[in-house]
Amino acid sequence: MTPVDRDNEPLDTVLRRAMRAHPGPATPECADAETLAAYSDRSLAAAERERLETHFADCMRCQLVLAGIARADESARDARAASGIPWYRRWRIAIPALAAVAAILVFIAIRRPANEEPQSNEVVAMAKREAPAVEPAAPEPAAAPEMPEAASAPAPAALAPAPAPPASNEIAMNETKAQAAAAPRAQAMGAFSSQTLHRQATAPAMSALAGAPGAGAGAAIGGEVRVTIFPPDRSVMWIIGKNGMVQRRDADGTMRVQQSGVSTDLVAGASPSVSVCWIVGRSGTILRTTDGEHWEVIGAPTTENLTAVSASSAHDVAITTAGGRIFATSDGGATWHQQ
Amino acid sequence: MSEAPPEFVAQYAPALARLCKRAGGARWNLGDESLRDAAYRGARAAGVLDGASVDSFIDAIHAEDLSLAIACQAGGSAPWEHFITSFRPQLYAAARAIAGDEARGRELADSLWAEMYGMEVRDGRRRSILSYFHGRSSILTWMRAVLAQRHVDYIRAQSRIAPLDDHLEQPTGTSDDHDEESGERARYVAMLGKALDAALKALEPRDRMRMAYYYRHTLSLKEIGRVMNEHESTVSRRLARTRDYLKREIERTLHDGYRLSQDQIRLCYDWAAGDLQIDLSRALPDVK
Incomplete structure (x- = not known):
């Protein structure tokens, strides 16, 4: 919206002048400090939030x-x-460092034999999240303490914890930039990028469950991209995507559709064992299977879009909202606590 | 003696047990009774005691912060030291950001800090403003809200002392033509004001909030996103959509309702946004 374009400049000026006023005294309808703070922390129920917003819309003091x-x-x-x-x-350090790296790369490029094949674009491989039918690009479990390989590093959207995890459109923009990067730059920056992504994976909610065996993770970075989820032994695979799509691929390669019971877009998942898998998606969608076959909808603590999940069992789970809030449960979703 | 009625404790025992477990009160030698009492006070203050949402209310309490606040009120040195270490720098930083001024921010923070410590002693106990914190939010956000409220009161007090910066300037000259033009300008501005008022009132509350944060409070897109729980690109997109809607509605009202031509509509904008110090808010009596 900024900067103001020429056509709308008069209206913008009028709006600024029309809305300029001094705050009035508190009225009985004004919220107290704790309610305002709870609204700001997203701790209020949806109904109360909507009721308050009707007042906030016209109350300069509360605004x-x-x-x-x-x-x-x-x-x-x-x-x-x-x-x-x-x-x-x-x-001050990065620019000279990058210049030095660029000079070295130019030297290597000049010296490299003409018939040598270029190395793979590690940045592009990290950014890609297509789930191929035969050989899926498997993201490493987010809980893995060691440095993930560049080709299988988890995407930022599912693992960026807080305070400001990137939204899906930011990730889409990052993907475009990554794909446009030239190979030499990718070679230079590939190691740095994988380190960055690994750092982003160390979320408080997820590190709390990081030590649990069998934790899995999935990630999605765009509406058209499918996400793959593996249990620790990688014996099966789930593929999730738009409109509630869930598919399961068994060890023998058999692929079949499973009924999720929802039609919302599914964006991330975690599978602590071959029979347990959690999936999250838009509008507070949470799904769980405890037999690897049948899915149940779990009541969510919020209707916000969910972007990440980590799980150590059928009962212990942490979910992340698009707004960066983290909720955890230790009773399979019967109750949730904001972290 | 427990403040929470026995029936409250019995009816919500599981939720209260979870609260006590989350709170980690043992760290500050807090008994479960003080947490149960605090939960009862909070539910009563929030007006949820009669409803079906007490369990979810208790589960949403920021238990550790509540535990610390209770322990500080009780006068323990360990919790108070922890409180100072954890929150004092953030309190002062928040005050600076809210006041927009180092000196004013320090004054705000000093005042609140003293009240949280409890300068007034009654019946052998310090009376602390922390007693108003019931855990519905994090304690840091609550402190920011209190600071912001006090800053708003300060602004109001200042505005009563200083004259308003906008007033209707009378044009110089005394010719009849000039008076007629001033009257014409005031009429056009009034029409625009009424059209704008009607268009603003037709907006959804969240759209009005977004516009107010952008045009009245000049928050950045990121800050607006923080308040509205939206990504800044979403804020930008929705602001643009709302502005386009307002433009269409204003011009439709001026054209269809007041029978103004496009040139006259342009004149409305020019005069309303022009050099004359016309207080447009006076044309919008219902806009607070």
Whole structure:
């Protein structure tokens, strides 16, 4: 929306002037500090949130308080991000370092024999999430403590924990950029990218379950992309996708469709064992199977789009919303607690 | 003596047990009774005691933060040291961000810090503002909300002292032609104001909120997304869609309702957005 385009500039000016006013006193309808904070933390039930928004829409005082909370939160996030920038991402060091790397690559390219095949584009391989029919590109379990291979590193969308996990459209943009990258750049940056993705995998909710054996992970980065989910022994595979699609591939290669019971897009999954698998998707969709065959819908703590899940059993699960909230359950979804 | 009625404790025993387990009160030598009492007070304050949502209310409580707040109110040095280490820097950073000014931010934070510690002693106990925290949100967000409320009160107090910055400037000159033009301008601006008012009122609450955050509070797209729980690209897209809707509705009202030509509609915008210091908000009596 910004910058203001010429056609809408007069209306923008009018809107700014029309909406300028001073805050009034608190009214009986105004929310108290804790309610405003709970709204900001997304701790309120949907019905109460909607009721409050009807008031917030026209109450400058409440808007100001919520705006203040948002400013403080963004300021804190920016401060955390700035303090956490590793040395190779600080421009004063990165630019000379990149220049040196580029010079070395040019030297290698000049010296390389003409008939040598170019190496694979590791960045493109990481970004791709198509599930091939015969040989799936298997993402490594997010819980694996060792550095994942570049070709099978999990995608940012499912594993970026918080405070601001990238949305699916950001991931789509990142994928486009990755695919457009030239091979030499991919070779130079491939190792860095895999390290970055691995760091993103260390989410608080997921690291809590990281030590559990058999944890699996899946990832999705776009509406048209299918996600594959493996248990630790990789004896079976589930493929999930749009409109509630769930397919299972057995060890003998047999592929069959399973009834999910939902029509929402499914985006991520985790399978701690061959008979247990959890799947999450849009609009708070959570599915679970405990026999590897039949799926049940699990009541979700939110109707937000869900982007990630990690599970250590049929009972212990953590889910991540598109807004970055993490909920966990230890009773198979009967109750959820925000982390 | 327990504040929570026995029937409350009995009816919601499983949820209260989960709350106590999550709270980790043993770290601060807190008994389960104090947590149950706090849950009861919170449910009562939130007005959910009579409903079917008490269990979910209790399960949504930020248990560790509540436990710490209770322990600090009780006067323990260990919880208070933990509170200082964990939250004092963030409180001051939040105050700076909210006030937009180092000095004013420090003043806000100092005041709240003192009230949380409890400067007033009554019946041998410090009275702390932490007693208003029931765990419905994280304690950090609650502190930010209190700071923001106090800053809003400060702004109101300042606006009562200083004159409003917009006022109707009378054009110089006394010719009849000039008076007629001023009257014409005021009429056009009033028509635009009414059309805008009607279009704004027809918006959904969330669309009005988004517009207010962008045009009134000048939040960034990211900050608006934080408030609205939307991605900033979604905020941008929806703001643009709402603005297009307002433009269409305003022009439809001016054209169909007031029979203005396109040139006259353009004049409405130009005069409303022009050099004359006309307080457009006075043309919108229902806009708060």
